[in-house]
Amino acid sequence: MAIRTIKVGLASCGLAAGADEIYNLLKEALPSSIRLEKTACLGLCYAEPMAEVIDEQGGSRVYGYLSSNDIPHFISDTLPDRKLVLSDIREAPANRDVAGQLRIATRNSGRIDPDRIGDYLEKQGYTALQTVCTQFTPEKVIDTIKASGLRGRGGAGFPTGLKWEFARKAKSDKKYFICNADEGDPGAFMDRNILESDPHSVLEGMAIGAYAIGADEGYVYCRAEYPLAVKRLKFAIAEAEARGFLGYNIFNSGFSFHIHLKEGAGAFVCGEETALIASIEGKRGMPRIRPPYPAESGLWGKPTNINNVETLASIPWIILNGASAYAAYGTEKSKGTKVFALAGKVKHTGLVEVPMGTTLRTIIEDIGGGIKDGRKVKAVQLGGPSGGCIPAELLDTPVDYDSIVQTGAIMGSGGMVVMDDSTCMVNIAAFFLRFTQNESCGKCTFCRIGTKRMLEILERIQEGRGVPEDIEKLEQLSEQIIGSSLCGLGKTAPNPVLTTLRYFKDEYLAHINEKRCPAGVCKALVHFEIDPAACTGCTLCARACPVKAISGEKKKTHRIDQDTCISCGACYAVCNFNAVMRT
Amino acid sequence: MHIVLNHKKVSCKEGQTILQVANEQGISIPTLCHEPDLEAFGSCWVCAVKVEGIAGFVTSCGTKVRDGMSVITDSPEVHLARKTALELLLSDHYADCDAPCKIACPDHVDIQTYVSLIANKQYKEAVEVIKRNLPLPMSVGRICPAFCEKECRRTLVEEPIAIRQLKRCAGDLELETDWHYIHDKKPEKGKKVAVVGAGPAGLTCGYYLSTEGYDVDIFEGEEKAGGWLRYGIPEYRLPKKVLDREIEIMCKNGMRIHYNKRLGKDILLSDLSDKYDAVFVGIGAQLAVPLRIEGSDLQGYFLGVDYLRAVAKGQAPDTGKKVAVVGGGDTAIDCARSALRQGSDVTILYRRTRDEMPAEEYEIEAAEKEGIRFEFLTNPLEALGENGRIRHILIEKMKLGEPDQSGRRRPEPTGETYTEQYDSLIAAVSQKTDVSWHVGETANLKKGLKLTDWNTAGSDIATMHWNGNIFAGGDFRLGPATAIEAVADGKIAAMSIDRFLRGEIMETRPLFNSRKSDKIREMDRSEFSHITQKDRLKANELDVTTRIRSSDEVEKMFPRDKAAEEAERCLECGCRVNTSCLLREYATEYRIDQDNYAGMYTDHPMDSSHPYIVRDPNKCIKCGRCIRACSEIQGPAVLGYIYRGFTTLVGPEFGEKLEATECTSCGKCIEVCPTGALLPKTKEYKLNPDYRETRNTYCTECGAACRITVTYAGSRVLRVDPLKENHYNGDELCYKGRFAWQEDRLQYHADSLKEIGPVPPGTSLLISPKMSDEMIEEALDFARSEGIPAVCTEFAPDVFDGNSERIADMKDIARADMIAIAGPVNQMLKARVRLSQLRRGSKLILLDPPADHFRRFADVICSSADDPAITENKGKIVFIYNRESCPVKIKETIGRVVATLPNARIWVNSDYLNVQAIRKYAIPLKKELHTDTLILFGNMPENVTANTLIRLPLKAFSLSGQIISDCGEKIKL
Secondary structure, three states, rough: OOOEEEEOOOOHHHHHHOHHHHHHHHHOOOOOOOOOEEEEOOOHHOOOOEEEEEEEEEEEEEEEEOOHHHOOOOOOOOOOOHEEEOOOOOOHHHHHOOOOOOOOOOOOOOOOOOOOOOHHOOOOOOOHHHHHHHHHHHHHHHHHHHHHHOOOOOOOOOOOHHHHHEEEHHHOOOOEEEEEEEEOOOOOOHHHHHHOOOHHHHHHHHHHEEEEEEEOEEEEEEOOOHHHHHHOOOOOOHHHHHHHHHHEEOOOOOEEEEEEEEEEEEOHHOOHHHHHHHHOOOOOOOOOOOOOOOOOHHHOOOOEEEEHEEEEHHHHHHHHOOHHHHOOOOOOOOOOOOEEEEEEEEOEEEEEEEEOOOEEEHHHHHHHEHHEEEHEEEEEEHHHHOOOEHHHHOOEEEEOOHHHHHHHOOOOEEEEEEEOOOOHHHHHHHHHHHHHHHHHOOOOOOHHHHHHHHHHHHHHHHOOOOOHHHHHHHHHHHHHHHHHHOOOHHOOOOHHHHHHHHHHHHHHHHHHHHHHHHOOHHHHHHOEEEOOOOOOOOOHHHHHOOOOOOOOOOOOOOOEEEOOOOOHHHHHHHHOOOOOEOO | OEEEEEEEEEOOOOEHHHHHHHHHOOOOOOOOOOOOOOOOOOOOOOOEEEEEOOOOOOOOOOOOOOOEEEOOOHHHHHHHHHHHHHHHHHOOOOOOOOOOHHHOOOOOOOOOHHHHHHHOOOOOHHHHHOOOOOOOOOHHHHOOOOOOHHHHHHHOOOOOOOHHHHHHHHHOOHHHOOOOOOOOOOOOOEEEEEEEEOHHHHHHHHHHHHHHHOOOEEEOOOOOOOOHHHHOOOOOOOOHHHHHHHOOOOHHOOEEOOOOEOOOOOOOOHHHHHHHHEEEOOOOOOEEEOOOOOOOOOOOOOEEHHHHHHHOOOOOOOOOOEEEEOOOOOOHHHHHHHHHHHOOEEEEOOOOOHHOOOHHHHHHHHHHHHOOOEEEEEEEEEEEEEEEEEEEEEEEEEEEEEEEOOOOEEEEEEEEEEEOOOEEEEEOOOEOOOOOOOHHHHHHOOOOEEEEEOOOOOOOOOOOOEEEEEEEEEEEHHOOOOOOHHHHHHHHHHHHHHHHHOOOOOOOOOOOOOOOOOOOOOHHHHHHHHOOOOOOOOEEEEEEEOOOOOOOOOEEEHHHHHHHHHHOOOOOOOOOOOOOOOOHHHHHHOOOOOOOOOOOOOOOOOOOOOOOOOEEEHHHHOOOOHHHHHHHHHHHOOOEEEOOOHOOOOEEEHOOOOOOOOOOOHHHHHHOOOOEEEOOOOOOOOOOOOOOOOEEEOOOOOOOOEEEEEEEEEEEEEEEEEEOOOOOOOOOOOOHHHHHHHHOOOOOOOHHHOOOOOOOOOOOOOOHHHHHHHHHHHHHHHHHHHOOOOOOOOOOOOOOOOOHHEEEOOOHHOOEEEEEEEEEHHHHHHHHHHHHHHHOOEEEEOOOOOOHHHHOOOOOEOOOOOHHHOOOOOEEEEEEEEEOOOOHHHHHHHHHHOOOOOOOEEEEEOOOOOOHHHHHOOOOOEEEEOOOOOEEOOOOOOOOOHHHHHOOOOOEEEOOOOOOEOOOOOOOO
8 A cells, every 4th residue: 555654753762772774764765655754753753763654545554673675675665574563453462561551641753743732732732721711710720630630640649739739829920830851860851752752742731730720820840851852942932932832821711831941960859849949049959948849939938830741631621531431441549541661671672651560571571572582580770769679579569659659659740660670689789879879969868878878888889898797787877868868869869778678688699798799790709710620712702801801722611810800791781601600 | 927846836927937047036046048038048958947748858947937836856866867967968078167276285275376376476375275275385395295396297298387386486485485375364263282293194183173273182102293204204305494483473363382292102092182172193103113024133224214303303324434324215215315324325225116115206207316225025024233233134036926916026035145235224114104092092982992903093094083073184193204295184174173173074075077087198188289388497406516415405495486387387277167166056056077977078279369258169068148248238149150060169150269359358158157168268367277266346437336346366356247236237248347447457456546656746646537526626626735637538518417307317217218328329238228138128229330240139229319219219329429429419419318318327338437526526628738847647548549649749647657758748638
């Protein structure tokens, strides 16, 4: 069937994989009969670059793993089926990776060109705002959101409607509405993809919220490290203003709302609302004591409401489809859907959106396709550096706020890093703690120095210098840091340590008592030797060794000089005969 | 409303914080980061408390009370949280509270302080500081092994400070002059203390107790006092006239020494215990441990201790020509050098090698220099005699084996022997206490006095308490040790006895001590790489040929001005605020272990770039008080946080030096710093941790008349601080008040004009407007009696002169609804206004302000008092301006506006302290003056500078009579 349109996914993930090259080549090669369009994130990062091919009947097939060699096939429409990753035919085997998903916040991602407001309008864009402005009282908006059960998707899960109500009730001549787009968790990219793929849905959500609380000015506080998101947001704000969806007297309702874009300088702590406010005010991004909460005294001392990107992207959908439609998804206390950034050792990394209550196993094994290289899943880190490691035994835990908290982790903003059995849990705990330690704003004693001391203990354990009392010291410091920090960064920093201690204490003890790293990761504790019986003298290991610690003639047994060896494991990885022994 | 505070219902007001309510209830909560005038910050977490229903802790400074809230401030859990916070803060506090020298000194003499006083040539003050712990500086300054110098950080630059000799240098003032220092004796307490033994421990104990007001009797077995200092230390090291003088001074507070009273023979401890309220036993360790060899009954066999005592008494025995001294300690060296001075040929026999010798290195060197022979790895087995007198000694050669408990390698016999000709043998191997008296004593006392296995007193190390009302210390407790250790015991005993007799707990809680490292060898030398090397000052010695023929003192003192130079080398390791530091106070209270969370610490260079402020980022606890005070009260905002995580640092932006910022030197940052991270600097004065005397007075730098506290040592001003009492300037001072006194300005200030003789014709007297009424009156009397004109520098008239009913006081500022500052005024006034704005919400209006950082705080900035923002005001308004620097036009407008506003008050400040007096006494104001000679009286305003005087042709002289310039005719004032 003849091709009508080809859409290339040009979000950061696509661009990183070379999607812009594909787009440019197609632009040169395609006949004028075929329309070439841009879109953004389809969520299947593992398969980038990707393009959607739409035929004259409107049938759609998405091809992935593209290279420049594929360009001629587009013209002849003979792309091989193995490159098919999504099909509009429901039963197509390619679709199994996305089965079980439900797209609300990401409803337009990969479907529209984010730089064309027309595309958004075709998808009922700004209809919700119009409805609200012209038919709803602010109270009705708040009631609707409350009824939907939507909770803050930034991580804490505070009911959005309630938050709006507080800001609504605060009396002031001026109020602000802020979108928190300072996504900073390692391994998380939900907000970035929404902003890159569908910026208008966020702006519309903000405008609806501003109407509800009575704000006439707003800020999107976006990381400067997201240049594409910043660019698309700026363009979207300008387009929305030009069309009258933002600015003065929106839909002739008398409601005015102006949005500024503020680029953050990359401090993780600026995702904390009071630090974010300080940063917008031009001060150092440092959290302050709450109360007063921003709803009472926020930006420039005025009542301020702050919501996360994903929360706001869901708002227009809720208005359009009704609170009960949203509340129909999810569990008793966690309604709707949640977007996760699936990363780590899982086969199909990418962005997924699932109804609350879906189990971790479904996400990892069904949608994510299981673990790479046939290994076993060991744990899932949920909630980034503020979250915790959930062990494989608990994979049947449904994702909802309360069930996740019970495991010791937190829902977080949606970063989901999957780890296999080659992961050392002490190392993972140290990795996340190192991140929070570096990102501490330095204000609170416990967060600034306490996390450093914990990290030093973990590093000692990894170097084989741990002592049994270290476990108790880690637990005690964790408790103190959680109890005595002003903001969420400090209050959650020990979580990765606490959860790994809870589920993988054996691994800690092996490091401390037996001076052994079970996963073979901690270099000071790993020792490599060549089994003379198995070595064929192929020289592969000697060539792979970066410090030339391996000697031996061809076809004769090789040996490792232990004084030179840096325990990097390169030999272990390359040996085809299992002759390198790791102890 | 009410809250439940520690299970007790207490009433409180809405808006109060937990901290405020707790303080009202007399519950103290530690806090480091809280600045009461500013919004709570909550960074340090040492004020953590538990609130029911809230997980974890909350900051009590930042949590407002809610009705019915239940707060716990003193549970074990809260205590642990605060303790952990302090331990974490101190794990990254790379600083010393006390200097390592002070800690190394067994008697903890405040070395850094007296060394700095010597550097400032304040020798008498130095003696005073030494004598707080050590009442015999001259003796100890001669013979101390100087534990302090072994830990001196200057060693990491080149060599330690010559601390012992500096002490001697200051102490010798009492020898060379009639001057001496003793503590003021406190009122008689009506209690008696007996001290047994007049050695360093007993004398020290007796001295401090007599100073405390006790009636002290010392019982000494010998015919003179001094103990080992007299009968053990030879004359060439410690001349006995020095010791005599020192004992004489120590007795001036009333302690009596009774000689020839030997314990167990002439006096009984049980009797003393009954007759006196307390007894201190400091009988030393002067019984020799004999060398058990064959032939010890022969003539020519001496014990070191007896030998030295005989020499000290002028009864040196005949030791023959060739003398062998056996032993390797200081006593062996003393015996050898004494015998040498008796004309003998001396050899030291020692079982190990030179490296293992316990004697001080400089002693060994001196002995070598004087020609004493050393035979190492030798052990005398037998003294062989003829006619009952030693003729030969049979000696076994030794070798070194494995290290023993002391860490020194053990000498082992080789079996190889030889015989050498000697006339006598002096055994100086060790000493012990004569405890023969003890056998009969125990039964007499109610409770037994325990001796240790080594026959030393088993008294308590922290209090010297032995049993009942008996205390014991010095060598009797320690075994043969050093004079300074004995002094330390004596001092501790005196303090314990005082507390014991006052019925208090004897033991005191030791102060927390932050340390950069426990030992100098753990220090990184590179920390001191920026310090210019300067050789340690060496004392001269009597030349060898002269000294071995006499008992004259070998070491000569270096000249005192050289001592000041040597003292200048001190690196000032101890913290200058170690007596007022909050961190140290809390660390002591919470019994902090600085090593509990030991790990990486941040190590930063000090910032001494600023002329008046030193920053030591290593001591900073990142509480942010300086940052907030500078930016939110004072205005310049020159400090901030830089970096993130553990490396977070407080300092000027981009890590600049403080000098490179727009700091106005108001010193507020120093005022608010809870530790020693920000300190004032005083030019040409080596400051120290010991804040000396203070005097409260008024600042004379301008007409604001701020109350100040001047800290001084002798005649030197060390620093100026706000008085912090209920005076209007509160905690505020401007640069002028705090630091400007250090500037070179015309400060010809004498106590009396009478110092000037008859003045030549054509003389004029220029009276400073910065003087008190009394001084102005004196000046006018002088001018009248000499028949010369008295004038004052001209200053601007003011619209409100004479109109006192509209003059504001500070209460008006604190209660004003609106405050208008016109033109530039000093920082103290600005800060007070800003505080009124913060505390009361008064509106701040700036009229024609200078382009400085204070503009930020203005609610309104306008150019004239006619502005509707002012004229339409209905509340209380206060105008503030400086009569010299406010433009006349603005002053006039203010005058008009004030007349129309019934609630308006004005505060007119002046650069001159006492404008009113000048007017009152109708002293003529002159812009310029024809005169031949000019006498300046009082501190002149800044515009009268030495330059104007010198440039202009006239003969001017100051009160000291010194002519400044003598070439002319006319002067501009």
